Amino acid sequence: MRHLKKILFFLFLSSSVLGCASIPKETPESATQAPEERFARESLSKAKELEAAGQLPEAWRQYKIALTVRPEDPAAKEGRERVEKALRKGAEEHYRAGLRMQKEGNQAQALRHYLAALRLWPDHPEALQMVMTGKPVPAEKQAARKALPQPEIKEPPERTAPEEEVFASYIDAPVREEPAVDQIAVYRDLGMELYRKGRYQDALFEFSKVLSAIPDDPVAKEHSYRSSFELAVECFQRKEYLAAKEHFLVSLKYNSNCQQCHFYIKKSEELFKEIHYKQGIEYYGKERLAEAIAEWERVRALDPHYKRVDYYIKKAKDIQRKLDELKKESIEEGQE
Template sequence: MKTSHSSFVLILLFSALLAGCAAVPSAKQVPTAFDMAKQNYLKRAAEAEGKGELVEALKFYKLALTVDPEDTQGRAALTRVETALNEAALRHYEAGIKLRENGNYNLARKEFLTALRLKPDYNDAYKMLTDKTHVVTKKFIVHVVKPGESISKLAQMYYGDYRKFPVIAAFNGLGDAADVKAGQQIRIPSVDGLEPSAPDAMKSGEIKETFEIIEPSDDEFFAFTEQKDQPLKDAKREKQEERDQVAGYRDYALELFQQKKYEEAAAELDKVLAAMPEDQTAREYAYKAHFESALRLFEEKDYIAARDKFKTSLSYKTDCQKCHSYIRQCEDSYKEFHYRNGMKLFQDQHVQEALLEWEMVAALDPSYKRTPQMIEKAKTIIKKLEELKKSR
């Protein structure tokens, strides 16, 4: 009789649990850990998009779709942001073209770099920075700038075409074609298809030998001159080109940092340090950018992402005691948040969802509080409920 009574009580218990589970909304309606992660990513993406931080928004929309590839809201938002980024990249690219045509090479480079940041696979912008062919030249003419003269006037004087001023500007390493002063010596190069015609200069014998001109595209050249007995090596030239490009990324990253766009600044600085790990300025700002980005994530309760950012910050400054402290706080907060969430779900009879929360805690710290016991209890209940379902 005692055994029969115990069996009856057990059946009542599991019937109650089954009833509780039957009252639970379907899996799509229950806020699982994955649902919460997706909603968090969508929220952060929308906030970034609202602030005009489209690169950041794109990242979080992609993360949300990684969690749930079928989410129509996230898919539509991703398409919207990608379209906006492509349009913005095109505007910066076209601005760069205009600046380059006007001889503002440094500003043009920033525009091309911005276009690449907005659209990393923008081949036209990339070619403006890296696509180079070579043209050999044997001579140039030295011209001393007189008051009122400009590079375009020199192009008209020597080439008969003021539009050829980029050749002279680039050959002389001028970041801004308008930046010339009276008394300054300017070299007028002779290149294939472009021979300077200046009888007076020719007669004065002011013809020098030069080494090589680099032609990135169209009629714009970059020249490197050396003495006869000191030819410029290809490796040296390529190294300088790399340094110039890296410097562009660093300058742009520092601008982003000053604008408090820490996540974007950190990404650019990581590129710089991958190419030039000895750059101390980039290293210092990479530490600061990752640290500030981590603080934001911590405040938003995205503890694991914050922890990883603090670890990256620590890699750039190994004596950062604050980084060690925050890494511990991130892990402790993460464990406590998911442990408590699991307890709440369990009390509300969402046993499967509670188990997922505790397993997340166990992945970080298997012995945290009563996590092992709660996991075992949840698995036992789920197993017995499944057995009861099959027996019905």
């Protein structure tokens, strides 16, 4: 009789404790709402604002982020294509201006235009050739390039510092020793080829060799930033938000003026916390306490003060401990 009472008490406590300890204003139904969808809408709205204000590189970035969450969104697709076309046109205009400046003997102004072209279109081969060698791409190679499909434009970097300071730092950089220049060029060219193929991690490895010899190399530095940013976006798309955060941090190492990196680092953290917090609530509602605790502990590790996560972890652990004790007592009494 005593054993039966213990079992009944255990069942009563299991249901009542879990029911009474439900989390206020948070239900499994609310956990099904996707924070990514809200984030995609915000990114799309911001992209349209930036495009209207003429801030095309920033608008392109926002459209791309929106598409990582909603790949088939027609408005985001149209916006990205529209901005890409404008960026390509701007890059070509800078390249032509650079050729005119070079023809007039103004090398410093020519270099500024070539670098500006690469900021808008990193895969512009003629501008890249002029930055690295000072010699234009042969006519036959240009014809071959035009016969091929146009490469997808990569994300222009965010720069808030005056352009003149960035370019002047490159122009005024001291001339380095020549012995390894050919090998450095090989590393740089291989890095660019890998970047164009979307092998961003491998590209970063090659660019690191260039930067170890020439820390201010503009091409290696710029494309290291872009490669890191692309890796961050890929992780973001896979909902690997902490990995995305780390890659955005690496992007900042190469471009400290990337305000978008700061913004998306914060967004990555917010999405990670919200998703795992709500996943914990869903598990809790299904009485899967161990899994709920595991989800909440991931949140607490990143932000100990997020909502009431610390309280709920303690509450769930207390419930789990009491249930375990009752189970143990029931088993012991059954063996007597």
